[in-house]
């Protein structure tokens with residue numbers, strides 16, 4: 001029977017077969033056999049239904065043989081053949097016996113009869129396809145189907161399997177060309193085409209979660225021939241159904257095609273990874289639909305077409321494709337050589353994208369490493385505000401503690417990591433590590449420390465008088481100028497003629513038909529008062545720089561300029577002493593210009609007024625300028641609030657107790673106000689203005705002397721009025737504790753200076769200390785003194801100030817001095833009762849001074865007294881040897897003393913020509929025959945030396961003695 005007849009029989013018997021290659025069971029075969037016996041076709045004589053072709057060739061001969069046996073044998077032969085197939089590749093498997101007989105005649109010649117029908121095989125595909133569509137859908141095989149279960153029709157298989165195996169090659173371009181590929185469901189499950197045949201499967205394209213789906217590797221079973229075949233069938237159905245649809249539909253199909261092809265690509269390791277993490281069953285559900293369509297499309301497209309697409313991808317549609325490449329490359333790593341080449345560059349941006357990629361991790365590591373490197377960078381500038389431990393310093397300098405300890409050790413300082421270093425020592429260490437150090441005090445000294453105005457004040461601001469500071473070099477006439485302005489003679493009353501502490505004076509100036517107040521701060525011009533001047537600048541609004549016309553710009557002039565600039569206040573230059581003969585105005589202007597103070601006359605911006613303070617010349621112009629600049633500055637404050645300001649000066653008055661000069665910078669200070677200045681609590685008992693008049697209030701820019709402070713506050717401290725007394729007290733208490741702690745640290749630091757910074761000298765016994773207790777009238781004087789002392793050379797003798805405080809010298813101070821071997825220095829202060837007596841009893845030296853120069857001189861003297869004296873040669877005389885007298889084993893030199901004298905037991909040097917032949921002690925000196933102690937010049941004498949007898953006439957004797965000589969501090973330096 002012919003195959004189609006057999007298939008017809010199968011159809012009748014309801015045996016599910018697709019074509020002649022389909023596998024049937026033994027039972028089904030038996031049924032078919034019995035049915036076939038009755039089939040009409042089996043009754044007909046078997047005749048070939050076509051003419052033998054050339055291809056058939058020699059098949060003619062066996063035909064007669066095959067005829068007789070054909071009816072008996074075909075079934076068995078078919079089964080036998082089928083059993084051999086499973087192990088063969090699909091193509092081989094796909095060749096059923098009937099087909100193989102067409103190509104190879106040998107089986108036909110076998111003893112078992114075979115029908116010659118194989119020659120009709122070429123016509124079969126059409127017949128095969130029909131039944132392939134008709135059969136009910138086969139349920140998806142749960143396991144990979146063995147080829148024996150569903151050998152495909154030879155032709156159909158060739159069409160399908162080839163593209164299937166080539167898919168990875170052809171797919172890539174498609175994949176790359178369409179971003180929609182992000183969502184391709186797997187078409188490799190053709191068993192489920194009907195589940196979701198929607199072409200809209202492309203929609204998920206935009207959904208990021210769909211991406212991982214794309215990356216899913218196709219399962220091995222998905223490329224089973226049977227699956228593809230079924231997919232094809234299903235796809236054909238769908239094609240038929242959709243041929244009438246619109247172009248849009250086609251487009252959708254195209255998309256699906258792409259997705260279909262995509263999935264067939266071999267998975268990459270990353271895809272596998274992604275799959276593990278992202279895959280979901282739901283996503284898998286969608287695949288069959290797309291797969292079926294893809295299969296269909298695949299069938300319709302030739303490889304050539306694919307390649308054309310690929311070309312298009314990287315051609316006309318460059319932009320889009322590029323984007324697609326970016327996406328898809330991250331998803332799949334297709335092994336496709338051609339497209340790989342094209343897509344290589346596009347992998348770069350993907351690698352750059354943030355994420356947990358290896359590249360990203362490396363970048364993170366690099367960033368971390370860079371951070372590490374940044375952290376390791378050492379600072380080049382260090383700001384030190386207070387002493388600190390070795391550990392803290394090491395941290396600041398970003399070095400190991402051992403490094404700091406090593407540096408200290410090399411300097412002769414043994415320290416551990418908890419050792420506290422003073423700023424000086426810390427600076428030394430930092431400089432060793434090439435790090436500059438600046439101390440906070442230096443930086444902030446001249447700055448306006450805190451803003452006096454609060455936000456609430458802004459609505460109630462009123463004009464206030466300017467606070468003017470007069471600055472300049474020593475003796476350039478600051479006090480005289482101020483004196484001239486306020487028409488008093490302050491300068492004459494000052495000790496030593498020098499201003500020694502800040503004074504604040506109010507001056508009423510006629511201005512625009514009224515009176516304008518100006519507050520002047522008279523700051524000292526001596527170098528020692530630098531700190532105080534800086535403080536003066538800190539509260540000032542305008543600086544008057546006094547420069548003597550006959551002296552020009554001097555070091556402290558420059559210093560004053562820098563302070564004014566640091567405080568950002570305008571500078572008015574008063575060129576003083578223009579009445580003097582040596583006055584050179586232009587020279588002063590020139591010198592100032594070199595320091596960026598260019599006079600207005602020369603096109604600059606600095607107001608310069610030539611004046612004579614002594615003669616009162618041109619002072620009006622100067623004051624006019626002050627008011628003008630003040631106007632421009634628009635100085636304001638809020639008088640309707642509790643006062644806030646700065647302590648200008650403070651001292652202890654025997655009768656009045658602590659007295660503080662306060663400059664009110666904002667608000668109004670009233671008698672009865674409770675205030676805290678620094679750490680000092682106070683309740684204003686009385687207020688006195690600069691003219692000695694009692695006042696009840698002090699408005700902004702007013703300076704008053706306040707009584708009622710509990711202690712002497714430090715000059716330069718800010719003060720603030722508190723509404724609540726309790727709060728004020730607690731605030732003061734807190735600050736006191738803080739200060740006590742700081743003082744303690746300073747005391748420790750003072751001791752450490754001698755122990756640490758100078759430990760090397762101390763070890764060698766060279767270090768001496770001069771312990772001092774300094775009491776002064778006011779805080780400002782103390783600072784000036786301490787500043788001056790600090791400038792004394794202390795490399796061999798160290799000045800240690802054990803105590804410095806304003807007030808009179810008390811018995812307690814004497815006790816302290818006695819215990820520590822200190823000298824008490826009193827500056828502008830007096831002795832408390834009993835102090836002198838106590839000092840006499842304890843043998844304590846109390847020195848009192850009212851001029852700073854004298855004080856410093858004495859201290860220098862005391863320090864020099866502590867210096868180790870030096871031994872120096874002192875020449876005694878010279879003698880010439882004129883005769884040599886042998887005496888026993890030795891010899892006596894007969895000499896003539898040419899200068900000075902020779903003294904017995906003095907040191908002598910015997911010179912012969914330019915050589916020194918002996919150096920030692922002159923043991924015997926005789927005049928005539930008598931031993932004498934010394935012989936003067938012009939006389940002859942006999943000289944004997946125990947260890948030397950090799951005299952020669954003409955030798956010269958130099959006599960000298962070693963004496964100690966007191967050293968000066970400058971020499972010691």
Ligand SMILES: Nc1nc2c(ncn2[C@@H]2O[C@H](COP(=O)(O)OP(=O)(O)OP(=O)(O)O)[C@@H](O)[C@H]2O)c(=O)[nH]1
Nearest residue numbers: 475476477478479480498499525526577612613614
């Ligand atoms: N010829 C002349 N001498 C003046 C003038 N102004 C000041 N002097 C003199 O210069 C000297 C110093 O004057 P002071 O006012 O004490 O100078 P200072 O700058 O305040 O000095 P310190 O307080 O030490 O900083 C005094 O002898 C003054 O008489 C002036 O305009 N002309």
